Amino acid sequence: MRFFVVSLLGLAASVSAVGNAVVKNKCTTPFYLWxxxxxxGNRQTVAPGGTYSEALHYDAKSGGIAIKITKTQDGLYSGAPTQVFAYTLDGASVWYDLSTVFGEPFSGSHLTVTSNSCGTIDWPKGTHPGGSQVKVCGSGNNVVFTACA
Incomplete structure (x- = not known):
């Protein structure tokens, strides 16, 4: 019985030790994300020099989370160019990706997604450089999207 309780406590500790999805705005203008x-979720405004963060989590309905970023306040609902920083929490791993819909809102700006010593996504010109962009890291790590890196 004691082994079972200790095992459950260890499992709970490992499940709760997840990192964060972080969005950093190093641009000179604000942007908006959902x-x-x-x-x-509610619209968040990220001012120049500002940061948004959420604990990595699994969504039972969709399987993953897409942090959608636009340069206009109603961009999610108006079809504005949208940067998509997506992740899926899969037990001990987090899978992450970067893509766009309806255009490239950060064209001409350097974009990165980093996570400690795990794979980096690098868009030097703010546009998809080609090839697969999906990376994976341990779920205890932060995954950081930086605009105007």
Whole structure:
């Protein structure tokens, strides 16, 4: 019985030790983001020099989270160019990716997604450089999207 309780406590500790999805704005203008899974979160404004962060989490309806970023306040609902920083928490791993829809809002700006010593996504010109962009890291790590890196 004691082994079972200790095992459950160890499992709970490993599950709760997840990193964060972080969005950094090093640009000179604000942008707006929504965390989207099975539902749409509230709009967040990220000022120049500002940061947004959320704990990595699994969405039971969609399987993953897409942090959708636009340069206009109603961009998610108006079809504005949207940067998509997506992740999926899969037990001990987090898979992450970068893509766009309706255009490239950060064209001409350097974009990165980093996570400690794990794979880096690098868009030097703010546009998809080609090839697969999907990376994976341990779920205890932060995954950081930086605009105007």
């Amino acid at each position: 965390s989207v899974g099975g539902s749409i």
